[in-house]
Amino acid sequence: MTDSNRLPPEKDPITGVETTGHEWDGLKELNNPAPRWWVLVWLVTIVWSVGYWVVYPAWPTLSGHTEGKWGWTQYKELEASQADIKARQQAYLDRFEGASFEQIMQDPELYKFAVAGGNAAFKDNCATCHGTGAAGGLGYPNLNDDDWIWGGTLEEIYATLRYGIRSAHPQTRQSAMPAFGKDGVLTAEDVNAVTDYVLTLSGAAQKPSHEKGMTVYAENCAACHGEQGKGLREFGAPNLTDAIWLYGGERAQVYNTVFNAHAGMMPAWEGRLDPNTIRQLAVYVHALGGGEKSAPVEAPAP
Numbered sequence: 001m002t003d004s005n006r007l008p009p010e011k012d013p014i015t016g017v018e019t020t021g022h023e024w025d026g027l028k029e030l031n032n033p034a035p036r037w038w039v040l041v042w043l044v045t046i047v048w049s050v051g052y053w054v055v056y057p058a059w060p061t062l063s064g065h066t067e068g069k070w071g072w073t074q075y076k077e078l079e080a081s082q083a084d085i086k087a088r089q090q091a092y093l094d095r096f097e098g099a100s101f102e103q104i105m106q107d108p109e110l111y112k113f114a115v116a117g118g119n120a121a122f123k124d125n126c127a128t129c130h131g132t133g134a135a136g137g138l139g140y141p142n143l144n145d146d147d148w149i150w151g152g153t154l155e156e157i158y159a160t161l162r163y164g165i166r167s168a169h170p171q172t173r174q175s176a177m178p179a180f181g182k183d184g185v186l187t188a189e190d191v192n193a194v195t196d197y198v199l200t201l202s203g204a205a206q207k208p209s210h211e212k213g214m215t216v217y218a219e220n221c222a223a224c225h226g227e228q229g230k231g232l233r234e235f236g237a238p239n240l241t242d243a244i245w246l247y248g249g250e251r252a253q254v255y256n257t258v259f260n261a262h263a264g265m266m267p268a269w270e271g272r273l274d275p276n277t278i279r280q281l282a283v284y285v286h287a288l289g290g291g292e293k294s295a296p297v298e299a300p301a302p
């Protein structure tokens with residue numbers, strides 16, 4: 001019998017309670033029952049947890065988890081809060097939908113709504129190409145400056161966004177600069193001369209071939225870029241006099257542009273984004289700094 005080997009439990013002389021036999025530096029642990037309030041709280045939590053399992057999704061099952069009597073999920077909660085946001089936006093959207101650009105510009109509330117919506121849509125759809133701050137990069141225009149290839153009024157920006165540039169849309173903005181060198185339209189000598197001439201338009205010093213370059217320019221380039229090189233928006237032909245370069249202003253870069261030509265492509269957003277979002281984006285891009293007044297639309301003098 002093992003019990004017979006054991007000493008009888010020691011009793012604390014002061015309280016008369018048995019000790020557990022645990023002792024630290026002379027302090028002995030008494031074998032008191034857990035306090036009643038503690039036991040009660042413990043039992044309540046057990047009952048609570050049983051209720052919780054029934055009401056909320058809790059137990060893993062082979063097909064996922066128990067659904068819970070109330071069918072609560074975080075997704076449903078998210079949906080509800082999104083529906084709430086939508087409802088609040090709808091009040092603005094209803095007004096925005098019917099408003100002309102002119103009305104939007106004159107209504108501070110609608111304007112703010114458009115810029116905020118445009119800002120969010122820009123980060124989602126445009127920043128990949130134009131950069132988060134819309135500063136662009138080689139081949140992707142900076143949208144912060146007031147240098148516009150296709151036009152900077154709200155209507156023109158809207159059309160650019162809606163139809164795209166050299167996109168698959170039937171109404172796309174379209175134009176193509178010939179690859180003067182590659183396609184043999186000009187000799188390499190002509191391309192060199194006209195490259196140097198183009199560089200003088202934004203301040204570079206004249207080369208001995210200046211006269212020749214000027215003639216080549218007048219005969220081959222002025223039709224699209226204008227006699228003075230100020231660009232023509234009908235053709236999406238950039239201004240060559242402003243030292244803002246879509247494809248780089250180093251001599252080698254300009255030579256390459258003239259020799260091989262570029263054809264930047266931007267997708268059409270009609271059909272991908274709803275009309276309200278495209279309008280919000282137009283207002284946002286216009287607000288970035290370089291937006292132009294709608295009327296009268298002034299084409300730069302050729």
Ligand code: HEC
Pocket residue numbers: 122125126127128129130139140141143147148149150151157160161165236263264265266267269281285
């Ligand atoms: C796939 C890359 C790409 C994406 C995405 C893109 N763009 Fe562009 N975007 C371009 C290119 C390239 C051009 C220049 C085309 C050219 O050479 O004329 C351009 C031109 C523009 C222009 C004309 C600028 C001017 O000077 O006339 C505007 C405005 C513009 N983008 C706005 C946007 C907005 C707003 C979005 C988002 C809805 C967007 N872009 C998304 C590539 C892109």
Ligand code: HEC
Pocket residue numbers: 175176177178180194195198216217220221222223224225235236237238240244245246247248254257258262263264265
């Ligand atoms: C049919 C119209 C057309 C003709 C003709 C034309 N260009 Fe262009 N040029 C364009 C277009 C459009 C672009 C912009 C291409 C793009 O956005 O991808 C352009 C772009 C350029 C650029 C790049 C500008 C920049 O900001 O990087 C240079 C430089 C240029 N052209 C020079 C010339 C020269 C020099 C000639 C004559 C030898 C010429 N172009 C003839 C339409 C034309």
